[in-house]
Amino acid sequence: MDVFRWEIILAVLGVVVPIAAALYEFVFVGRKRLGYRVQMDTTATDAVHSQYAGALQQLQDGDGTRLVDPSFVLLRVENNGATHIDNDDYAALPDDKVGIRVRFPGRRVAGMVVTELGDDFLRPCFGEDSGLSVRDGVIELPKVPLNRSAHYKVLAALERTGEEENGARAQFAPPEVVGGIKGGVGNGGIQETRSQTGTSWRAIALICFLVLVVLGQLAVSLGEDDTTAPLDCATGTLTITGSSAFKPVLQDATEAYRKTCPGAEFVIRTGAGSDGLETLDREGRKQGSSSPAHLAFTDGEKGEGHPRLLPRPIAFSLFALVVNEEAGVQDLSLGQIERIYAGDVTNWEQLGGNDLPIRLVGRAYASGTRRAFEQKVLGGVQEPAPTSDDCRNPGPGAVPGPVRCERGSTSGLLDAVERIPGALGYSALGEAAERRGLRLVSIGGHRAGPEEADHGAYPFWATEYAHTYGEPPADSLAAGFLRYLTNEVGKDIVRSHGHRPCGELRNPVLCRPTEQARPSLSPSVAPSPSSSPGGGGGRGVTGRQAGPPAGGTRDSVVRVAES
Template sequence: MRIKKLLATAALAAMTFSLVACGGSNDKSADTSSSDKGTITITGSTSVEPIVNAMKTEYEALHPDVKIQYTGNGSSAGIQDTIKGVNNIGASSRELTDEEKAENLKETVFAYDGIAVAVNPANDVKNITLEQLQKIYSGEITNWKELGGKDAEIYVVSREESSGTRSAFEELIKLEETDGLTSSAAVSEGNGPVQLAVAKNENAIGYVSFAYIDDTVKQLTVEGVEGTVENVKNSTYPLSRPFLFVVKDGADNKTADEFLKFAVSEDGQKCVTDNNGITVAEEEAAQSK
């Protein structure tokens, strides 16, 4: 009787272990027998949070001896943490700058994402161009009537300077060709606060990762193209960027290296698709067409 109870308990434990996050597949590509132990500290982009948290849940289920700590403090901060040795892995939602690449960093692109332009649902404007975005965020356009909307001052919402979303957005709208971000812009730290600011103000405009668009805000088309995963894949949506992990090249950190392998594995990439991201394979396929 004692043996039967032990067998039953073991069977139940095996079933529980197989029910991991991201809808784990039956054919696991990750090595569940890994003996790696320790804590992986990840800091950086808030845009990657839904995907990284899903990967964290999945990976910890597959590797019970490993714990992952993620802090969203902005892409630039996460990259600097990696350079200084404060974290094991930095998370960025933009390309590395030449200065950052010179710091002996190794990058792993694990997903691609679109940047959505969000306005309040009460706003009548439906489409916007890159040039109009540039003029709004530089302070040249200040009233919605200049864009076919009502006579109301535009409440501009941007991100903190360390934000990868901000860096990518400003590069894509070529804000560097102007005097820079208007001094009247409200600065919010994180995608969630931007979304909330737009939802609360019918004259607001902001930009967030695709994953943060819901029925509290309205997404504008950009250059007449709808912001969808499919349109990022086929390269027609103008506001898109990579998600990447960075580590110190040559650093002896087997536990972190194993997580990076997981991030681009079948199971890791399922966490990407389950959270409205675009997988590396999908983007490569789109680029090859």
């Protein structure tokens, strides 16, 4: 690899130079600094005679003598460094109380007063024995300890002492400030600072440098040959069917793939995982020996049948029980959940919640999410048959127990639970967590999370599989998209929707938790023997469903790419 590539050099300069400038300014140069600023230096005589001059025309010395060509100077002394300045930091003899001396060439000090203190606790520093005085026309200022950004101001009234030259007044020379600190900038002497009203030349120079770096990187990138597409890019149209729980991942992943590979188009139809397998198997048989441009995703294994479909684990998916927030419950044990679906509990008040009837919203018979719920949460027992179409009122001939309805997609189920008071359902964790009107229910005191599932504490999970009809060609869009889902970009997309890429688990091939034991029921929450005919703790759900109920999976084309 060529280490000395121009883009690398420019990137390093763009990082190193600002860091070096900051270190120089704030660590080395600006670490300890004593400064002063002349904020005003003006005469008190009028350039144009005015009747409103008043006392300014009558300024007098202490003995009543009027000042000659009087002037005023306002001096600000400040700590403009990065550390504080103590009494011992002044570059003066230990027994000398004076830290700074100010003289005014051509002028005499007629009066002086400290007019402003940056901090009120500086007031004792200017007491009678502090060293503050005027001696031989020189203002002597004491050794004042100054924290960062602390300051004080001195106002001096002056009169001219120099002679006029050729009948004209000579311009006053600026004040001479003498003082210093130990270990300060340069020789440690006090430095004149200026009020910053605009952008400093150092900042402008640094900005210009960074602009040149960016323009240089742009020129280098434009000069490179980027006409070749990534090796994994494939063209054509790929149809994706199956799990609606994995739909958000598929939407984002296909959109990102299209941006990388503009020649690729995708058609996504989601609903129930079993229906996606049937569609893939049917299309593969029509195609013959070659693999069709078709993928099917399922929540969990495909089960028996479809011997020509090859599964590939993609992600470890977490699911969650969701309840309408008006139900007033946040945690249910496995025994309580089983009793609800067995029909033994019909009102949330029986479990310590609000006085609302329980309404169960489930997925269709072919749904992989429903299959995961039955296997992981209900212990292999199927959900009861639907008794309602609107999820509120039981239909004719409904058996006693909670009202139960079915929806053909994850979003449809979440909409129903969010809308109907007392409703209970289940869905993929990522999509459920985005709904405001729902509450995620912990199972046995354990919330839905990767760590809880990894250690066998949280039972509601499934492996997300992608299925192909036979082995797709290596250069096909189906194979390229599967590789894309398992590389770094695809992993980021999978992870952003609450799933875990299989490659991040301890056993990527199996793509499941390290411990799979279903949590046992604690005696305090186990159902009573009388809750089912055989004392089975609420497992006695009757009426085993033999096939898909009425109103089966509703497939919808969520996006058809333009041809």
